[in-house]
Amino acid sequence: MRIKPFLLTVTCLALAGLGFIYFKNNKAGIRYPVPTNGPVYRTDQSEDEDGQARREAWIELLHKAAPGVDWRAIDHQNLRLLRELKAGLGGGDRSIEFFADSTLMGEWAERGSVNQSGSLRTVDYHAPSDKIYALSEGGSVWRGGTNNEGWEVLNDDRRFNPRLIKVQPTASGGVRIIAPEGKILHFSDDEGLTWQQSNFSPDFYDGWGSPMQLLALASNPNTLYYLVETWDNVPWEPRIWLYRSTDNGANFTRIKALTTVKTGKSACGNRSAPTKSFCSTKTKHSIGWRPTACRCTPP
Numbered sequence: 001m002r003i004k005p006f007l008l009t010v011t012c013l014a015l016a017g018l019g020f021i022y023f024k025n026n027k028a029g030i031r032y033p034v035p036t037n038g039p040v041y042r043t044d045q046s047e048d049e050d051g052q053a054r055r056e057a058w059i060e061l062l063h064k065a066a067p068g069v070d071w072r073a074i075d076h077q078n079l080r081l082l083r084e085l086k087a088g089l090g091g092g093d094r095s096i097e098f099f100a101d102s103t104l105m106g107e108w109a110e111r112g113s114v115n116q117s118g119s120l121r122t123v124d125y126h127a128p129s130d131k132i133y134a135l136s137e138g139g140s141v142w143r144g145g146t147n148n149e150g151w152e153v154l155n156d157d158r159r160f161n162p163r164l165i166k167v168q169p170t171a172s173g174g175v176r177i178i179a180p181e182g183k184i185l186h187f188s189d190d191e192g193l194t195w196q197q198s199n200f201s202p203d204f205y206d207g208w209g210s211p212m213q214l215l216a217l218a219s220n221p222n223t224l225y226y227l228v229e230t231w232d233n234v235p236w237e238p239r240i241w242l243y244r245s246t247d248n249g250a251n252f253t254r255i256k257a258l259t260t261v262k263t264g265k266s267a268c269g270n271r272s273a274p275t276k277s278f279c280s281t282k283t284k285h286s287i288g289w290r291p292t293a294c295r296c297t298p299p
Contacts, residue, residue, distance in 0.1 A: 122163060135164075166179075178249045205231050
């Protein structure tokens with residue numbers, strides 16, 4: 001009756017011995033990680049003069065450039081610029097940037113939430129309250145101070161088109177936020193708690209299209225101009241429509257239907273003439289694109 005435990009013990013010892021012999025005989029074949037603490041990285045690779053020459057030729061091949069171009073000097077300059085950029089982002093010296101043929105100059109400084117992930121697509125600034133209103137990539141309206149404090153989302157049940165947002169003063173001294181759902185503008189007078197849809201005359205044919213630009217006259221903030229890409233059923237083609245509102249975005253009336261345009265080539269502005277709004281586009285013809293412009297004066 002004691003034979004079975006004896007045989008089991010002998011079998012286990014035999015298997016352990018065979019395993020030890022196998023491991024010992026194959027230990028030399030184990031591939032350990034390649035060492036990186038010396039000039040020789042593989043047993044078949046040496047850093048002799050011939051190997052160094054091949055390495056330099058390989059590096060030159062990676063940096064092919066036109067005759068007379070010193071790629072090493074370019075690399076040196078790029079590294080220097082990278083160091084300067086990192087120093088500026090870290091709070092070091094920042095360079096002054098000029099705009100509009102040196103008419104304006106300024107220094108970029110980061111503003112926004114310091115504890116929220118994501119990205120902002122469009123922003124507008126309300127000077128009386130020193131607040132920034134922004135639309136995120138996901139269509140949420142955000143509000144926060146210019147010192148990166150108090151950032152909060154103002155809507156959690158709507159997804160706006162992040163292409164534009166407009167903040168307007170109201171007669172009561174408050175703020176009207178205007179943002180598009182699709183291409184239809186909506187506005188809120190209570191910091192995003194409730195929203196109302198703007199009225200358009202004529203209304204859009206269908207839901208195709210996208211907002212392009214919304215601006216207010218400097219002399220009369222209640223007058224807004226809305227440039228939108230939409231589908232026109234007569235003729236059956238895409239068009240750019242220009243709307244005007246005289247009640248701060250509650251109602252819009254179409255004042256101009258621009259012929260078929262090349263997307264992205266339309267814009268409005270009123271900086272030089274605060275009582276007028278100028279819009280330009282490029283109309284499509286059989287032989288190319290012809291610039292056109294219209295001037296809109298409030299009634």
